[in-house]
Each structure stands twice: as C-alpha cells, then as structure tokens.
Amino acid sequence: MLSIDFRQIGIVAGKEFWDRIRNRWVLAVAVVFTVFALVIAYFGAAQQGAVGFRSIDVTIASLVSLVIYLIPLIALILGFDAIVGERERGSLDLLLTLPITRKELILGKYAGLAGALAFSTIAGFGAVGLILSPQLNLNALFHYAGFMGSAILLGFAFLSIAVMLSVFAADRTRASGLAIGTWFFFVLVFDLLLLGALVVTAGDYGGAIFPYLLLANPADVFRVLNVFSLDEVRTLYGLATVFPEALSNPATLGGVMLAWIVGPLAVAIWRFER
C-alpha cells in the first residue's frame, strides 16, 4: 500500500480546476444557474396569475425541481471524460509513468472538477441570493444557504458516479452514453418506477420500505433534504405523513449523500488500481 501524497492530488486538482476556469466552463454554468434561478424566483408563480418574488420557501421548492434536473446532468457531463478522455487521447500512459499513484490521479481529478462545480454553484446561486437578500430574513437566508449546500453535495454525488463511469467505460462514446443513461435513470425513471410499483401493489407491499428506497437515489435524497427543511413546503407536499421520522433528520440524509459521494469514487479507485 502506497501512502497518499496530497501534493500530487493538489497539482492534478489545480490543473483540472484552472482548465475549467480558463475555458469559461465555470462562468457558463454559473450564468445558467443565475438566469434559471432568477426566472423561477420571479415567474415561478405565473401559473397562479402572479409574478414577482413570493416566499423563500416556495422559491426554494421551485429551485429544487430545477436543480434536480440540471445539476446531475452538468455533473455527469463534467466528469464522464475524466479518465477515459485521458486514456483515449493517449495522455494517461504518460501521467502514469510519473511519481503519482492511480488513486492520487483519480482523487486529484475529482477534487478539481468538484471544485469547479462547487464554484459555479456558489457563484450562480449566490448571485441570486444576493439579489434576493433585501427580501430575506436571517431564517430564510439560512434555508437558502442550506439549499445551496445540498445542491453542491448533489453535484458531488453525480460527479462521483461520472468519474466511476469514466473508469469503467472502454471509450468516450460509451462513457457519454452511460452518463446520459445514468441521468435518465436517476432523474426521470427511478421515481416513476417506485410510484408504479407502489400503485401496482396497491401499497400492500413495500409501503414501509418505500421511503427508504428513495435513499437509493441521490436526487431523491436531495429533494427530501430540502423539502423537509421547509415547513411551508412540507405541508404543501403532504409528505410529513408518509415519511418516517428517522429519515427526516438532515444529518442522516447528509450521511446518505456523503455515502453517495464516497461510494462510487471508492469503486472507481478500486477498479482503476485493479
């Protein structure tokens, strides 16, 4: 077992991060977040015949729906190339003859990309937070910060999955296919399957484990994490009744999210080291 040299991780991470700054990836994603969030904040209630900022809880609930679609997609696109891209271009062999271990290389790639993603998220949603701040009290700001923090964790989880796919995939084309497939599965299909199963069994089976199945999807963990921190939304969704108390604890949910970050990355390292 070789020791980990954090300096080597830092060097790779620094390159990945600055690459994303320089090619304006970070800027582009931040602008997308800002624009979408502002549109949602001001026109989110247009269907109810009103425009303009309403309450932070309703805004966050709308943003949660946006983020669930957007962030996993962005994270998967950001990460799918990490290892397979170097391999396909031919630069991986050169990197691996240097005094860096495979573990350090993956961790460095991950850290750099995660940094870029976090930076975009903070800049994009932070800008909206600043714009909205005159209308927010301390409690609302706290909720908004919680939303941003969990959005970052959601990105980290899908980035971790993306890096894992990048290690397993034979080429970039397959890696991108796997990434898109992963997005479809977790963001579009997973909830439908759960709901379908629940309806088919008329709730006779699995009613008790249903909430726990949500933990098998980082996007759902993110949803639950945010929805449960908002009293107004909680009653709006009517979820309080079906959800076990143990799972409404933010620490538990945060722990599950952490597992979704560490798990795929650990598998990626294991596979890459073979």
Next chain:
Amino acid sequence: MASNIVEARGATKDFGTVQAVKGVDLSIAAGELFGLIGHNGAGKSTLFKMMLGLIPITSGEILLDGEKVNGPRFRETRRKIGYLPENVVLYDNLTGIETLYFFADLKAVPRKDCPALLEKVGLSHAASRRVREYSKGMRQRLGFAQALLGTPRLLFLDEPTTGLDPGAIRDFYRILRELRDEGVTMVLTSHILAEIQERVDRLAIMEGGLIRATGTVQDLREGMNLPLTLEIAGGAGLAEQVARVLQGIAIESIEEAGSILHIRLPREAKMPALARLATLGDTMRDLHVREPSLEDVFFGYRN
C-alpha cells in the same frame, strides 16, 4: 548499486490466452544507448509498458536501478525515469511552458528549470503559445523536454523521431549523445532501422514476444554471418579483370550496375579479396565495402 540499470528476468505478459511477451531476459548497463527493434506486434510496445510499470507483469520481474517500478520505492524510482510515448499527446489548452510546469510539479522539479529545457529542444520561441497551435514535430520536441525534466537517469523513448524532419532528427540524436556523455541510460524503439543503427550502442531484436538477438550492430551482423558487398568503380574491362584476380575466392555473386560492380562475398573472404583487388592498380577507380544493413540483419533473424 546495480550496474545494470534495467534488468528483466523471465518477464512474461499474457493477455488472456495470448502470450505477448514470453519470458524476456534483458540487461541494459548504465550509460548505454539501447535500441529495441521489432515489427508491429513483436511485443516491443508491451515490453516497454512492462518496464515502465504501465501494465502488470504476469510472471518474472523487471528491475529499474535495482527496484521494481511499482515497488515500495515507487516515487523515487519514477523520479529517475523520463518517458516519451509514441505520438506523444499533451494538453492542447496549455501553453508549452505551462505543460512543462504541470509535469515539473508532478515530478517535484523546480519550475525555474523549465525554460532551459525548452531552449534545449529548440522551443523557446513558442513557450507561450498553446500546444493546440504546435506542429507534430513541435509536440514531439515538447514531449521530449517533458521527458528530460528532473535530469532522469533512465530515458524511455518510444519511436522518438516520428514526425521530426531530418534536421530535427539530427538535433535529437545530438542531444541523446550529450545525455549519454552525462551518463544517462536510454532505451529507444524505432522502426527506422537505418536511423538507429549508426546511433545505438547495443540493440535487441524482438520477434514473436521473444528477444531473438542482443548485441552491437556489428555483433549481430557477425552473428548472422551475412554476406558483405564490395562496390567497385573503374574503367573498361573492369569486370573481366576483377573476375580474374578473384579466382579461387568464394564469391556469391557479381552484378554490374552501370559502371559499378557489386560483389557479394562471405565476411571471411573480405580480406583476401581486398588484397588481390589492390593489385589491379589504376583499373579500379574506387572501392567501397558495404556492411549488411540492420534491415538485412533484422530480416535475417526473422527468417
């Protein structure tokens, strides 16, 4: 310290049922310029990757400066190595100097050493241009500068002159000679046999996953006992006179091409033949002894 900087013993690599490298023994002494030749699929790339620790060895072992490349002294061993991959791929979005900085950081080499390396490979003028704008030859030179970071004791160069023009190839070998004078060991592969035969100290011929022969170019020629060719230029009646004086010497063939006579004869017949030809005097205007080329040797070992 081991006197052999590269030591392979029974190094074997299986890919499923295919044995790509079949128990190779190879010793390369410190300070040698060593060539590895073989056609595609002979196993030289696989052996190269095994030496560099890029693919695990199925059985046997390879030691670099007495250490396994992926062993406990992993980082130390790798800091001694420079590697130039075939058709080196670098990062298009970085400039030349940034590329070197990145690799220098990973090798724990001070960044201030980088400009001198760019100078050495003749890329100073393009230091702040993006690699995207580099020609193939410039990329190859930048890759070479990268391999030289941290004054490695052992350089692995895979088809290093691909994409270089003749002038650049000459410069490249000049740098290799300088490095050898500094005591650097170099292992290089090439498919341009004529190019490396004048330039390596020793070479190994690989075929079918095995090393068929190892030695100096001269050793290999003598080992194969391939015929030499004498090329003689002269005036009218040359052919008849040559045939007369060489009577009794085992000659394989005489061919006349224009005004030049090509005489193929076994190596041991060379000196007696030259002694007799010297008696021809003015009839013979010029004489040239042509050794079998590395190509001849190479194909000799293959067949």
